[in-house]
Amino acid sequence: MSNKRIALTTGDDDGIGFEVTAKALHKLGPQKGVQFFLWRNDNASAKYLKLIDQKFKRIVVDDLEEALKVEGNYLVDICSDQSPAHWVEATAKACMKKQLDGMATAPLSKTLIKDAGLKDLGHTDILKRLSKTKTVHMGFAGSEFNVVLATGHLAISQVSKHISFSTIAEALLNADLLRKSLPTSKRSKPIGVLGLNPHSGEQGMIGGEELMVFPNLAAFAKEKKIPYEGPLVPDAAFFKENWKKYSVYLCLYHDQGLIPFKMIHGQDSGVHISLGIPFVRTSVDHGTAKDIFGKNKANPNSMIDAIRWSINLTRQQA
Structure with a gap:
């Protein structure tokens, strides 16, 4: 070989x-x-x-x-x-x-x-x-939990405009690629998909994005045989007792996923994985740090x- x-x-x-x-x-x-x-x-x-x-x-x-x-x-x-x-x-x-x-x-x-x-x-x-x-998603693998971002480097004012069923469905497919690469014990857990709004919208009382996306997402996940749960309430999803419940957290915007990921794993651990391209690309999960060069x-x-x-x-x- x-x-x-x-x-x-x-x-x-x-x-x-x-x-x-x-x-x-x-x-x-x-x-x-x-x-x-x-x-x-x-x-x-x-x-x-x-x-x-x-x-x-x-x-x-x-x-x-x-x-x-x-x-x-x-x-x-x-x-x-x-x-x-x-x-x-x-x-x-x-x-x-x-x-x-x-x-x-x-x-x-x-x-x-x-x-x-x-x-x-x-x-x-x-x-x-x-x-x-066309579509590449940022995945982050850590010792405690894993994250995939449904959208990338968008201004907060632009996030809601990019949240749609097709956007989240494409991200779920790539999150499933990361799930399948995990150890067997972790791979068997569902993907946890976060809501966008506080309390995941409270059935449309605090924003309507969840009602627009998740009913169709459930049918899509079933068709593709992707185990998932959602929408998870964003401010409770990353409680420590939840880390072992999910193979991957699918987060709807950049900081929703990377603030908890970096808070727990620090800037000197964790891996960035490009999901969707036809070859393997991994990266460090930190910047150039020119101040300590x-x-x-x-x-x-x-x-x-x-x-x-x-x-x-x-x-x-x-």
Whole structure:
């Protein structure tokens, strides 16, 4: 059986991406049946390269084309003068061509993407554009619970306009993809779908979105054989006693899901998973943290989790 080939992009040159990736690789060490491809710039810290070399046989190349020719038990180090935004593009294209099996990404600033000449707002938009995928949902896997966002980076004033049966049904399908990737004990639990309004609308007395969506959603979930419960009351859904009741929480807007997720898991753990694209992409669940760049303070736990999830998901797709 051939190795799973997973690319690691390290993000902004002046962010913590390379630090957390190097620390994660040192912690994980070589993985059976996996070949890593590491994107970084030529100013990457020699200290962290030495950390990687304690565990891996590393071979340095200039670009992805050369990297893909490397066989054997090597970590392929792509020392590139391209923008990190273009690393993501090149990796996604290689995943589409089945030259790579998946990718795990460190944080990439929107400013850097713009400076690279791209119009995309983030990783997700780059991946949507290249894969020609209409709908991609952000999933977040944590040690205590998992979250999928039905809508993305929308202003609060715009959220209600985007809540419809079709929007939530598409999100439920992708939440089910995450559910099916979970361990058996968790996979058997239903997906908990949150309401939008306080008290989930109180039967239309506090907003009508729930009445518009959920009656049809129940029939849709039954047809697709997706176990689900909802609408859950948003201010009670994340009580600790509820964490084990659901495989995934499907939340209707960004902060509804990410405030509780980050409150419980912190900014240095948890994994972001792109749901809906035709290849595996995982990511850290934190930003570039440029304020601690070069200070050796960055916690690698989220990148460790992102790499582990990337390996497991690519193996599940075999």
